[in-house]
Amino acid sequence: xxxxxxxxxxxxxxxxxxxxxxxxxxxxxxxxxxxxxxxxxxxxxxxxxxxxxxxxxxxxxxxxxxxxxxxxxxxxxxxxxxxxxxxxxxxxxxxxxxxxxxxxxxxxxxxxxxxxxxxxxxxxxxxxxxxxxxxxxxxxxxxxxxxxxxxxxxxxxxxxxxxxxxxxxxxxxxxxxxxxxxxxxxxxxxxxxxxxxxxxxxxxxxxxxxxxxxxxxxxxxxxxxxxxxxxxxxxxxxxxxxxxxxxxxxxxxxxxxxxxxxxxxxxxxxxxxxxxxxxxxxxxxxxxxxxxxxxxxxxxxxxxxxxxxxxxxxxxxxxxxxxxxxxxxxxxxxxxxxxxxxxxxxxxxxxxxxxxxxxxxxxxxxxxxxxxxxxxxxxxxxxxxxxxxxxxxxxxxxxxxxxxxxxxxxxxxxxxxxxxxxxxxxxxxxxxxxxxxxxxxxxxxxxxxxxxxxxxxxxxxxxxxxxxxxxxxx
Ligand SMILES: Nc1ncnc2c1ncn2[C@@H]1O[C@H](COP(=O)(O)OP(=O)(O)O)[C@@H](O)[C@H]1O
Ligand SMILES: [Mg+2]
Numbered sequence: 001x002x003x004x005x006x007x008x009x010x011x012x013x014x015x016x017x018x019x020x021x022x023x024x025x026x027x028x029x030x031x032x033x034x035x036x037x038x039x040x041x042x043x044x045x046x047x048x049x050x051x052x053x054x055x056x057x058x059x060x061x062x063x064x065x066x067x068x069x070x071x072x073x074x075x076x077x078x079x080x081x082x083x084x085x086x087x088x089x090x091x092x093x094x095x096x097x098x099x100x101x102x103x104x105x106x107x108x109x110x111x112x113x114x115x116x117x118x119x120x121x122x123x124x125x126x127x128x129x130x131x132x133x134x135x136x137x138x139x140x141x142x143x144x145x146x147x148x149x150x151x152x153x154x155x156x157x158x159x160x161x162x163x164x165x166x167x168x169x170x171x172x173x174x175x176x177x178x179x180x181x182x183x184x185x186x187x188x189x190x191x192x193x194x195x196x197x198x199x200x201x202x203x204x205x206x207x208x209x210x211x212x213x214x215x216x217x218x219x220x221x222x223x224x225x226x227x228x229x230x231x232x233x234x235x236x237x238x239x240x241x242x243x244x245x246x247x248x249x250x251x252x253x254x255x256x257x258x259x260x261x262x263x264x265x266x267x268x269x270x271x272x273x274x275x276x277x278x279x280x281x282x283x284x285x286x287x288x289x290x291x292x293x294x295x296x297x298x299x300x301x302x303x304x305x306x307x308x309x310x311x312x313x314x315x316x317x318x319x320x321x322x323x324x325x326x327x328x329x330x331x332x333x334x335x336x337x338x339x340x341x342x343x344x345x346x347x348x349x350x351x352x353x354x355x356x357x358x359x360x361x362x363x364x365x366x367x368x369x370x371x372x373x374x375x376x377x378x379x380x381x382x383x384x385x386x387x388x389x390x391x392x393x394x395x396x397x398x399x400x401x402x403x404x405x406x407x408x409x410x411x412x413x414x415x416x417x418x419x420x421x422x423x424x425x426x427x428x429x430x431x432x433x434x435x436x437x438x439x440x441x442x443x444x445x446x447x448x449x450x451x452x453x454x455x456x457x458x459x460x461x462x463x464x465x466x467x468x469x470x471x472x473x474x
Contacts, residue, residue, distance in 0.1 A: 024065055025061050025062045026058075028065065068099070071091075071093045071094055072099070075093070075099065075102060075103055090104075090107050132152040134153065135153055136226045137154040137158075137204075138153065138154055138223075138224055139171075139222070139224075140223075141223065143218075143220045145177075146164060147162050147165050147167060147170065150162040150163065157200070158170045167223070171225070172196075173195070173196055176194050179192045179208050180208055180221060184221060190208050191205065192205075192206050193206070193228070200229075202229045203227070203231075205228045206223060206225050208224075209224075244421065248436070249291060253284075256285065259277045259280060259284075260281075262277060290434065295438070297357070297438075298441060298445060301445040305448065311351055311352060312347035312348075313348045315347070316345060318352065318356050319359060321356065322359045326360075326363055326367060329368070330376075333372045335367050335370060335372070337375075338377045340380075342382060347399075347472075348470035348472065348473060349470060349471040349472065351450075354446045355446070355470065357446060358447065361443050363403055365440075366466075367405075368434075371408075374406035375406060376403065376404065376405050377403075377404045378402070378404075379404070380400065380402075382397055382399060382400070383398045383399075386398040386453075391453055392469065399471070399472055400467055400468070401467070403466050404464070405465075406462070407463050409459050409460040409464055410458040410460070411458075422437040447468060450470055452468060452469050452470045453468070454466065455469075
């Protein structure tokens with residue numbers, strides 16, 4: 001059988017240098033030598049006997065202490081190897097007790113150091129993982145503003161090689177850099193908000209803290225950056241929305257107040273003017289009421305945005321309902337509604353009242369923004385190629401409904417903004433037909449809640465087609 005290196009290492013190595021052996025033997029024999037010399041001086045022992053006795057003494061003590069010396073040498077080599085962290089087994093020692101115990105103690109000490117080292121290493125790697133799982137950007141910088149460490153979020157945002165870069169190279173914003181300087185000098189943490197154009201146009205909320213203990217790694221400050229771009233955008237949208245909604249309500253309200261004042265004053269006794277003004281006032285009140293209803297619809301949809309409706313909705317029935325309900329509008333403009341509904345269309349997944357609201361809004365727009373004496377076509381079919389949309393990534397089919405009109409059409413630049421709240425291509429026209437500017441925003445919210453999709457195709461002068469997609473109810 002081949003001997004393994006493991007076994008080879010364990011073979012006894014009892015080389016002891018001659019000079020060491022001689023030194024030890026002479027040292028041990030020093031006292032008996034003095035006694036022998038005294039015997040010679042006192043004539044108790046002849047010089048030749050003394051020499052024989054000394055030589056015998058040297059040889060016997062040499063034989064006795066040689067294994068001890070060999071053990072000490074082997075142990076010394078063993079300890080040196082362990083200090084160098086090499087994987088070595090304990091040497092095989094002569095069975096002289098003390099040395100074996102010492103060797104066992106060294107081995108135990110080595111194992112306990114080894115397990116401590118392993119614990120330390122796993123603690124360090126745990127901390128690394130912990131720091132990397134923090135979603136905020138973490139930059140640790142030294143006294144000179146140089147990045148010492150960065151977490152995964154930081155590397156993802158600012159690039160892989162951040163260590164040794166200056167903070168201003170990575171996040172060169174005046175406010176941030178000034179705050180960092182102040183925290184460095186005052187030892188008091190600070191928070192700032194700032195904007196960076198690179199690598200992405202983003203707003204950040206930064207927390208800057210002095211590192212609480214002296215760090216062997218040279219970390220002096222920790223800078224945490226939270227991306228608040230989305231938050232800022234939502235804040236701005238909310239502010240815009242409140243301003244828009246107030247404006248939309250103020251206009252009819254101002255007109256109502258104006259007419260009331262006129263009716264109370266100058267037109268008090270003018271029945272013809274009163275009848276005309278009351279008609280306008282009813283229109284304005286109706287507009288306010290529609291606006292408030294639409295705003296309530298939107299807020300209800302926003303509250304339930306995360307619950308997906310899962311009912312089975314018969315789309316064909318709904319389309320017939322919408323057609324029947326649009327009678328008054330179609331007569332006014334002499335618009336004909338044509339239906340093209342695929343037989344055996346599977347049910348759509350969703351909430352009936354909301355899908356009804358979507359179709360109603362689209363058909364309403366098609367009639368209102370369509371030409372007089374034109375045709376509005378509503379189609380419904382099972383689409384085998386759902387649109388490229390995040391909500392249909394894993395779907396093989398969708399219930400599709402399209403509404404086509406023969407209206408003025410919508411220029412390309414408006415298409416992507418049509419579903420924004422209060423966005424209108426032609427403000428005056430929308431007012432004239434009684435629009436609130438919220439119809440398509442409601443449509444988009446309903447589709448989002450249903451995890452559906454919408455596509456808009458339009459040619460100026462020809463007309464528009466709005467197509468909506470719902471998941472098939474399984
Ligand atoms: N079928 C359509 N043809 C032309 N323009 C349309 C059509 N549907 C919507 N629009 C345009 O989109 C805008 C937003 O529509 P919507 O959100 O329903 O609001 P509104 O209350 O004004 O109808 C409308 O003001 C109009 O300019
Ligand atoms: Mg509308």
